[in-house]
Every structure is written in structure tokens, then in C-alpha cells.
Amino acid sequence: MTARVMVTGVAGLIGSHLARALLERGHEVVGVDDFSLGREANVEDIRAHPAFHFHRANVIDPRAMEQAAVGATTIIHLAALKIPRYDGYLKTLEVNAKGTEAVLECARREKARVVFASTDDVYGKNPDSSFGEESALVLGDSKVNRWAGAVSKIYGEHLCFAYAESHRVPVSIVRYSGIYGPTYQLSNLSGPQDIFIYAALTDQPMPIHGDGTQTRPFAHVTDAVEATLRVLEAPYAEGEVVNVGAADHLSIVNLAYLVWRLAGARSRPRLRFVSYTDFSRGYEDPRHRRVDTTKADCLLGHRPAMDLMRGMQLQVEWFRQRLDRIRQANVGFSLEDQG
Structure with missing residues (x-):
């Protein structure tokens, strides 16, 4: 069945490849990006596609997000800032927290499902040799700005489940691990x-x-996209957290x-x-x-294909x-x- 899928961070690595895959499957795609991190060149080949609608907007702009989300049945929230190595401590926290809240508000209004992109960085300093979805999330000193990205993603996960509980917004969490590919x-x-x-x-x-x-770990973007599509297509993935990565x-x-x-x-x-x-x-x-991807295999039937x-x-x-x-x-x- 054709769906209208909104993808934030569409000009990024995962977003651009995912948008192409969704279009190839016959879906309508609404892409959102402000090109602060993503590159226009990543989506130039699909900008003219009749089923692709692009909105240049910042995810923390509620009005712009509301306009982009009209009619969306699913929102895949990829837009985020990562580890602030040199600066951007406050900006990372603001964009990731406020952006996720804006997305969830759109989903509440549109009665849409949300797939939230998290990261293996949430496992932080956990000493275990491999991390499953139930592993403890162990972060370092709050004075170390390196953890801002992980903290904001953990908050985003909690916010997703809070909206699911209070507003019945269907949510799924994907913790991506070491994704690379053409960008x-x-x-x-x-x-x-x-x-x-x-x-x-x-x-x-x-x-x-x-x-x-x-x-x-290093996992090719084609495998990450395939796993994400399986999350979208599997009704039993609702309410679940799934590691997406590779054993390599x-x-x-x-x-x-x-x-x-x-x-x-x-x-x-x-x-x-x-x-x-x-x-x-x-x-x-x-x-x-090293993340344990057994759940993705058992729940979604997904195993990475690219060594x-x-x-x-x-x-x-x-x-x-x-x-x-x-x-x-x-x-x-x-x-x-x-x-």
C-alpha cells in the first residue's frame, strides 16, 4: 500500500538512500533538511521525482514542520546533531531535543507513526563486550560535552515512549551503529x-x-536501509528498540x-x-x-548482506x-x- 512518508535529515547519508528506496517501492516521500549537515548533491537525483516533495526547513521550526507533515502516515526522524567535539554543546542538545518534540507533535496531529533514529552511542561506557537492546546505558561525566549527543538521543527515546503512552503515537526506535556508504x-x-x-x-x-x-563496527548503508524498511513494514516492530548494524x-x-x-x-x-x-x-x-543484532534477525528477519x-x-x-x-x-x- 502506498504511504506518504516524511523523512527528516533527507540529505544525509541514511536519509538520502532511504528516500530512494521508498520511492522505488512506490511511496510518496516528503523530505526535510536545512543542509546544515546534509548535502544538496545527495538528493539532486531525486529532486525531480514526481513523488518526492522537498522542504528546506529546520526541524526545530514547529510551523515549518507542521506544514511539511500534512498527510504523512509515517515520519522517519533522522535529522540530528552528533557528538560536539569542538563546540556546539548547547546547539546539539537543543536541536536534538526540540526537533524530536516537533516531530512527535506532528505525528500526534497527523496520527502518524514515528521511526526514531537513535545511535549505539547511547550505550556509552558500558563495559560489556557486546550491547543488546536491553543493555544498560552508561554515560560519563555531565561536564564532558562529548556525551551531549548520546544524552539527547536517550531523551528522544524516552520522549517517543512518553508520546506513545500519553497520545497513542506508534513509535519504533532504531539504534544505528557505524553506518557508512556513498555520501x-x-x-x-x-x-x-x-x-x-x-x-x-x-x-x-x-x-x-x-x-x-x-x-x-561498520555497517553499509544498504543494509541499514533494508533494516529500516523492515521496521516500517513489520507491525510487530511497533514499540520496539532495534539495533541496526553489523558484526564486522x-x-x-x-x-x-x-x-x-x-x-x-x-x-x-x-x-x-x-x-x-x-x-x-x-x-x-x-x-x-560491538552491538548485538540478534533481535533484528529474529524480529525482522534482517541480516547484513554487505561484508x-x-x-x-x-x-x-x-x-x-x-x-x-x-x-x-x-x-x-x-x-x-x-x-
């Missing part, structure tokens, strides 16, 4: 692999935060080595280690993170073929600013 956004927000690829293709040192031995994980320094090799560089890998103290006072970075080696190979080639276009979409970008 014209180039910054640490799109993941370390993109920074490394750009560095390797332009023969520059790859900036690595900390000592690089911290491990992270790698240390950051080994990721740098992998990218350097796949890029075909002839010299030895050039690494530039950046101290955490350059980000902010007391910056905390979990040493290891890490193949996914990174595709990512390197995508960058190589579009390097000039990526530069044009990220005027002023410098690797020096990423460290």
Missing part, C-alpha cells in the same frame, strides 16, 4: 573511513584520534591501513595521531563497541570516481580541521 558529505560526522579515503586519494596523512586501537568490526588504525591499501597508494601509510585533548576537556572515547571488505572497496571506488564533485560539495574542507 557527498565529507567530515568526521560521516565516519573515519571517508576521511581516510580522502587522505589516501590525495596523498595526505590520515588523522587518527587517540592511539587508533579503539574498535568500532575493526580497530581504527587497521581501518586506515585497509583504506590505504584499497586506494592503491604506493607509499607506506601516512598516519597523523591526534590527542583527545585537542577536542575538548576530558574527552572520553569508549575503547570498544566489510567489499563495502570498503565500493566506498573507495565511489570516492575515486567522484572526488572532484565531493570537493565541490565541501568547499573549505581541510584534513587539518579534522584532527
Whole structure:
């Protein structure tokens, strides 16, 4: 059945790929983005699609959101700010909290379902070797601004369930973990692999935060989109929290080595280690993170199809073929600013 799906953050990595998939399935898509983080180039191929309606708006603008949400049957809320490494502490909290409230108010008025994009960062400093959806959410000192993104996402999850209880808004929570894939956004927000690829293709040192031995999961955006579509199509996913990621994980320094090799560089890998103290006072970075995706397999029948080696190979080639276009979409970008 055709639905009218509103996607906030549509010009971001997940949002742009999800919008294409929804259009391919015959749905009507209302995309919302203010291009503060997303890139126009990410959605330029679908802007002329007759079933795609774009609204350039900020998610914390209630009037703009109300207009965009008219007739929506589902709202997928992806728009958010991430970890504030250098600044933006207050802005991260405001945009993520107020934006989620604006989305839920739209859903209440339109009687729409909400799929809320959360993150594996909510597991914070939990010492467990693997995190399931019922694992404890353990955050650090509230004076450390690094946790602002996680705190705002935890608040957003609670707000979703509060609206479900008080206003009967159907909600589902997706905790994305290490999603990467083709995107014209180039910054640490799109993941370390993109920074490394750009560095390797332009023969520059790859900036690595900390000592690089911290491990992270990496899941291709095609798998993230497929899992999200299954959440949309599964009525029993209502009221559930689901981890979406992959079993593949790698240390950051080994990721740098992998990218350097796949890029075909002839010299030895050039690494530039950046101290955490350059980000902010007391910056905390979990040493290891691995999410348990058993629930996605059992509840949704979803297993990631893209292995890490193949996914990174595709990512390197995508960058190589579009390097000039990526530069044009990220005027002023410098690797020096990423460290």
C-alpha cells in the first residue's frame, strides 16, 4: 500500500538512500533538511521525482514542520546533531531535543507513526563486550560535552515512549551503529573511513584520534536501509528498540591501513595521531563497541548482506570516481580541521 512518508535529515547519508528506496517501492516521500549537515548533491537525483516533495526547513521550526507533515502516515526522524567535539554543546542538545518534540507533535496531529533514529552511542561506557537492546546505558561525566549527543538521543527515546503512552503515537526506535556508504558529505560526522579515503586519494596523512586501537563496527548503508524498511513494514516492530548494524568490526588504525591499501597508494601509510585533548576537556572515547543484532534477525528477519571488505572497496571506488564533485560539495574542507 502506498504511504506518504516524511523523512527528516533527507540529505544525509541514511536519509538520502532511504528516500530512494521508498520511492522505488512506490511511496510518496516528503523530505526535510536545512543542509546544515546534509548535502544538496545527495538528493539532486531525486529532486525531480514526481513523488518526492522537498522542504528546506529546520526541524526545530514547529510551523515549518507542521506544514511539511500534512498527510504523512509515517515520519522517519533522522535529522540530528552528533557528538560536539569542538563546540556546539548547547546547539546539539537543543536541536536534538526540540526537533524530536516537533516531530512527535506532528505525528500526534497527523496520527502518524514515528521511526526514531537513535545511535549505539547511547550505550556509552558500558563495559560489556557486546550491547543488546536491553543493555544498560552508561554515560560519563555531565561536564564532558562529548556525551551531549548520546544524552539527547536517550531523551528522544524516552520522549517517543512518553508520546506513545500519553497520545497513542506508534513509535519504533532504531539504534544505528557505524553506518557508512556513498555520501557527498565529507567530515568526521560521516565516519573515519571517508576521511581516510580522502587522505589516501590525495596523498595526505590520515588523522587518527587517540592511539587508533579503539574498535568500532561498520555497517553499509544498504543494509541499514533494508533494516529500516523492515521496521516500517513489520507491525510487530511497533514499540520496539532495534539495533541496526553489523558484526564486522575493526580497530581504527587497521581501518586506515585497509583504506590505504584499497586506494592503491604506493607509499607506506601516512598516519597523523591526534590527542583527545585537542577536542575538548576530558574527552572520553569508549575503547570498544560491538552491538548485538540478534533481535533484528529474529524480529525482522534482517541480516547484513554487505561484508566489510567489499563495502570498503565500493566506498573507495565511489570516492575515486567522484572526488572532484565531493570537493565541490565541501568547499573549505581541510584534513587539518579534522584532527
